[in-house]
Amino acid sequence: MLSRLFRRFATTCPPAGRELGLLREHEDIAKRHARVHAAWAPHLAESRKTILETAGRCPQRRRALVIGAGDCLDVPVAGLAKLFGEIVLADIVTSAEVRRWEKKLRGRVCGVNWDASGALATLAAVRETVTAGEAPEIFARADPGPPPGGEADFIVSANCISQLGLVPGHSLPAQAKDKALPERCAKAAAKRHLDWLKARPGVRLLLADAARFDLSPDGKQLKKETLHERFGLPKPDRTWRWNLAPIPEWSPDFHRVHDVGAWVFQPTAP
Ligand SMILES: C[S@@+](CC[C@H](N)C(=O)[O-])C[C@H]1O[C@@H](n2cnc3c(N)ncnc32)[C@H](O)[C@@H]1O
Numbered sequence: 692m693l694s695r696l697f698r699r700f701a702t703t704c705p706p707a708g709r710e711l712g713l714l715r716e717h718e719d720i721a722k723r724h725a726r727v728h729a730a731w732a733p734h735l736a737e738s739r740k741t742i743l744e745t746a747g748r749c750p751q752r753r754r755a756l757v758i759g760a761g762d763c764l765d766v767p768v769a770g771l772a773k774l775f776g777e778i779v780l781a782d783i784v785t786s787a788e789v790r791r792w793e794k795k796l797r798g799r800v801c802g803v804n805w806d807a808s809g810a811l812a813t814l815a816a817v818r819e820t821v822t823a824g825e826a827p828e829i830f831a832r833a834d835p836g837p838p839p840g841g842e843a844d845f846i847v848s849a850n851c852i853s854q855l856g857l858v859p860g861h862s863l864p865a866q867a868k869d870k871a872l873p874e875r876c877a878k879a880a881a882k883r884h885l886d887w888l889k890a891r892p893g894v895r896l897l898l899a900d901a902a903r904f905d906l907s908p909d910g911k912q913l914k915k916e917t918l919h920e921r922f923g924l925p926k927p928d929r930t931w932r933w934n935l936a937p938i939p940e941w942s943p944d945f946h947r948v949h950d951v952g953a954w955v956f957q958p959t960a961p
Contacts, residue, residue, distance in 0.1 A: 701787035705804055707815035708783040711859035717784040721762055727940055731764070734933035734951060738765035738898055741929070741953045742847055745896045746774050749845045756781060756843035758807050759851025762788045765898070766849055772796050779840035781805040782851075801840060807848075807887075808855045808880045809835035818862070823869040830856050830879035835887055844893040848884065850951070852899045853918065856880030881922040892958055901927050901952030905945040908938060913945055919952055927952025 698721070704714040724731060742765075746755065752775045757766050760780035771778050778796070780789045781803045789802035806812070810833035814826065821829070838846065857880075860866060860873030888895050899922075905914040919927065929952070936947035 698787045701790050702784060703804055704784045705806075705811075707811040708804075708806070710815045710818060710862070711811055712862040713783050713811075713858055716854065716858045717761065717782075717786070723936075723940065724762070724764060727934075727937055730934040730937045734931065735765045737931040738850070738951070739767040739770070741898070742849075742896060743767050743770045743774075745847075745894065745953075745955055746771060746845050749774075749894045751844040751893070753777065754779065754840060754843040755845040755847070756838050756840060757847045757849050758782070758805075759849040759854075760786075760789060760802070761849070761851075762786045763792065766847070768792045768796070768800065772799055775845065777801070777840070779803060779838075779843065781807070781839045783807070783811065803839040805835075805839040807835055807851065807884060808859075809833035809883070810856075810880065811859065814859055814863075819864060821863060821865060823865045823872045823875075826860065826863055826865060826872060827856070827875040827879040830876055830883055833880075833883060835883075838891065842892055846888065846891055846893060846895045848888060848895070848897045848899070850898050850900075852881050852884050852897065852922070853877060855884055878921055885922060885924070889956060894958065895956040897924075897952075897954040897956070899924075899952055899954070900949050901930050902950040904948045904950075905942075906948055907945060924952075924954060927954050929953050 754777045755771050755775040756779045760782045778800045785802045785804050792800045810830045814829050856876035857873050860876030866872045900918045903916045930950045933949040933951050935949050941947040
């Protein structure tokens with residue numbers, strides 16, 4: 692109880708992020724992790740390993756930027772600090788865990804409340820009246836601006852791309868009459884994020900959902916959806932399983948499982 696209160700007190704999120712449901716989503720992720728941490732452990736370990744392996748291939752090591760740092764569950768902060776002079780942990784929500792890393796590695800780690808979509812302030816200002824046609828356009832045209840802390844030698848987009856438009860899309864009143872609106876916001880925000888990422892000069896690692904499965908209690912595949920193609924992404928460089936929501940977390944009838952993909956974008960030669 693006390694630790695939950697401390698977490699809440701130490702967590703910061705700008706008003707637009709709160710109004711569009713991102714603080715609540717952050718808290719829900721933390722609660723789910725507390726319930727099913729054993730099921731998530733192999734995925735989190737694989738994410739951290741992939742981040743460090745890719746970081747080790749960076750020719751320059753002044754600054755690393757993690758987008759969607761959250762509670763740093765999948766982010767090897769100590770390992771990155773051994774390789775890079777400065778680590779920027781960016782998220783619309785800055786968590787108590789990020790504040791802890793800032794204190795532990797003072798001057799080397801910096802937490803920043805940063806909107807990777809560039810759309811949240813604009814969208815929050817028109818939340819009540821925005822139409823289902825206008826909202827995805829706001830994501831498509833948004834400009835996140837330069838990376839927080841300046842250009843980085845290594846950027847990790849840490850399992851956040853599918854959330855950028857989806858969570859705010861669900862918070863819009865216009866969604867009541869158009870159930871497909873969150874999905875269209877998700878697509879527009881993800882495309883914008885990819886274009887932004889591709890325009891950066893350093894090594895970039897995208898960690899994102901590649902496919903979603905529903906599995907029966909005895910492990911039979913009931914449903915499969917490929918996710919990365921929606922965002923115009925090729926096949927990932929590698930994938931692994933994430934037991935996101937074991938029975939009864941999502942449904943009493945099936946386990947919800949993801950294939951997580953890793954895509955590495957190398958700098959193009961000058
Ligand atoms: C699935 S979580 C990623 C988990 C996180 N890497 C961890 O280890 O705890 C997605 C993260 O994306 C963040 N996020 C969602 N929308 C964002 C936005 N517009 N700008 C920056 N971060 C955002 C959420 O706050 C959340 O922390």
